Amino acid sequence: MYIMFIGLVGKPSSGKSTFYRAATLAPAEINSRPFTTIKPNIGVAYAKVKCPHLDFEKQCNPNNSFCIDGNRFVAFKLMDVAGLVPGAHEGKGMGNQFLNDLSPADALIHVVDASGTTDEEGNGTAGFDPLVEVDFLVDEVEKWFFGILKSNWAKVVRRAFVDKKDAVKELAVILSGVGISEAHVMKAKSVSKINVENPVSVNDDELFRFSKILRGISKPIIIAANKMDLPASKENIERIKQTYPGMTVIPCCSEAELALREAHEKGLIHYVPGENDFKIIDESKLDDKQKKALEFIREKILGAWGSTGVQDVINKSVFEYLDMIAVFPVEDETRLTDKKGRVLPDAKLLRNGSNALDLAYEVHTDLGKNFIRAIDCRTKRTIGKDTALKNRDVVKIIA
Template identity: 40%
Template sequence: MASSFVIACVGKPSAGKSSFLNAVTDASAKVGNFPFTTIEPNEGIAYYPVACPCAKMGVSERCKPRHGWCEGGRRHVPVRLLDVAGLVPGASEGRGLGNQFLDDLRHADVLIHVVDASGTTDASGRETRGYDPVDDIQWLRQEVEAWIWGNLDRKWAGVVRRHVAVKASPVETLHAQLAGYGTPRDVVQRALDRLPRELVGEFSRWEAGKELRRFVGAFLDERFPTIVALNKIDMADSDKNISAIMKRYHSKGGALVDGVRIDNIVLTSALGECFLRKMQKQRYISYETGSDDFSTDAPGLKPLDEKAGRRLETIRDLVLFRYGSTGVQEAIVKAVDALGYIPVFPVKSLSTFGAPQQGAAFRDCVLVRPGTTVREFAKKLHSQVIDRGYAGAETIGGIQLGESDVIVAGKNNVIKYTVSE
């Protein structure tokens, strides 16, 4: 079974979005088949590393994931990426591919905003020199906010009248309007919790241009957590642009600025990662994504020509040694971490950690939202069999789990379900 959430890669044209997607989804042969039934042309699969219980339980040699892979207790779990149409200023008014972009966002749970830190593309993605990208993060946020607010604004008077007539709660009224954005009720509630209590208490008097607009900003913070990938970090003007962006988004206490926390800004070189992966795949170097270096003298490697050698040394000097990695793996990790997802390992036996009489252990790993209960996961795992026939659940050590127990990583996230006949 696969995790259902989606990471959307967003940004203006030519920011390096497609290169970023290629850098994080170039699966090697050992990965095996994808866990998703349908992969559209603008989608891909990346891998999120988690601690696998196989090492702790002493069964690493039998750990054989159905999807992804596990090495030394480090499990690489597949996650879904969506390459969203390039956004330009004015998208909320239909400019460019704005309507397509904004519609694609309905399917996303978290955003990775790829920003061209080099200043070699303008706000519309046209090639230039000396462009200052410091505003790129802000205007993307403003476009998404204008899109959602505009949709609500057009019908707000009628929404308020119905709210008063049926005596609904603010969360009920807003959830009904925002359900089309793939929004769970708890997200709407958390957005309201960001506002002063007295403001929520005056909900029936909200004006679209004031209180509603303020709510939309809070809603975006909850609905679309955003990771910023400052890309093309090895180009000439990137250093000064990165410094300006970091200065703008630095805030005491790590508060959100334009929906972004400074610790969720990652420095990346997508093209550098693509080239390293290509050289690794062709057996010219030994390299692992996320590493701070590569090797050219490991056994079995082919000799490099001068041109490839020079390019590798440039990547080593300007990216790996300077920043510690190409940053692309870190961006994926931060995107999943921003959602707080928890890895769950359903097993059929707590003695073999697999199906009885079978050698393979920990075949499946599913990432679930924080707060998911044991029974909710049963329904997610198999609504027709496990949920309907639910007779109990237990975890390592034979500890019985209650239906309402919240799943916690490292505590009760290895689960065996018992099903009635």
């Protein structure tokens, strides 16, 4: 089973853990956790799509996901990586260990302290330039990545040269532990125009350039410009955007998102992650401090910026950078239920281009093995096993 995996990276005190806590805080009533946590810093976060129940005029009973006001939140894995400092790839601040944690990641969210109130090691200061942070982090990730390629290159050369094997395939096999696929290597090869087919001809400069491109393809970085509530942030965020026109920079306030999700959880407010407002459920349950904090968030965050940015960062990473689609497998094509009668119970994230057979295998290996055909529950038409599924498809698999 393929589970999408995103890592949160950044210097100490940029707000990674706050972002992580906000993103992984799901309503308590969610039934089944789609995957169990393996380490304390790996949790389940959710990408947001319009729930298909709206199109069918049915009420859903989610099982592996949750739905608020017609918004379905679909699970993936998120990791809170320990803070990285300059020199991390050489082991500074145990950085090499933390970088290795990123190996399985499909994408990285770089949480930057846009307020400039902490330096590159996370110590409190004033007027620190967040551009420094963006630079050094990319640099550390690239050097770490190059180190992996370099240390494996002799093996690639040997397999291609001595064993006469396909270098691209071997490279993908050797680097599969760092989340590299053959498609990634092919793409990096065509972008870089470096002849990795003949690995013995690749010199160190070329290998570094190739590893940079391969890193960009296999572990894209999206910037969460955090702490946008603080005074210097607005200007800094503009500068980050201007300096890195090729990067996606999304302003955010993790602290506000965490506060809103917690207040929703406690039944104090009604808040849909990613929206530009919330409703207070019962004024009398709030003390003055809470009221003030919520007012601040409403005016200075949601009003001024349109949202807290946390869900935007997630959705952009999942649907644009990683090009995923959300699909909804069901057992009964008219009632849209599973065996237990739950309507539209499950939502799964698949790579765009996945077909009904891929979905069948995602649901269960046996379903994949015994796949006969699938039905598009909107049109009631048969979907052949080679037809690519679309975002928000509701699919019955016949086995």
